[in-house]
Amino acid sequence: MTDTEQADTDARPEPDPGSPPDAQADAEPQRPPKMRGKRRDEKAAPPPGDAAPARPRDPEIERLEEAFERGDYALVRAEAGRLAKEAERDEIRRAARALLRRIDPDPLAVVLLVAAMALLAFLALWYWSHGHAAP
Template structure:
């Protein structure tokens, strides 16, 4: 036993013999759990999208979901577009269209971008169309 271990055991209060065993275990502070256990639990848990009732169990849709989560939007756009047109089941078509909607740009952002470009064009035309006095 080292000096620090001796100091730790001296500082701990002795459990009361008349108290129940549960109270004795509460006398010592608990050690924090290790992060490795938490990571194992996260790996064992299903991905967040698996519990969605409208998502069909199909290998193509699952592959596209994984590509979406990786950030491979080009693959998702190409394959989901093809799947939305050629799928035999309606639920596969709906799931493919839902994936396509998730990678579409926000309509408000599109409107604001068009408005900004229109304002820039107006201001540029105004500047060039009005004569300026030479100094």
């Protein structure tokens, strides 16, 4: 036993053997184990391999994924739409629809844009409809 271990055991009060187990548990709270950064990153990282688990291995889907990463959204929109309708396998259609969802605008952003345009139109009409006194 080292000096620091001895100091830790001296500072900690011994639980009373006659007290109920709940009182012993309250005497010293348990701390959750510390997570190291490396372990946390390993859990969040995708599994090793060429493809994500949900993406099927298909040359057309892989070509569209590469186009998406390059930023060629026009190609992705056109080809993924066609593939979502005409693909033979169901998982290919799902992957194409997932690609289309990734390039669709955020619904909240669309609602906020429409609300801003409606407010601008209302304020412009209000300004033009109310007469202004000439100086």
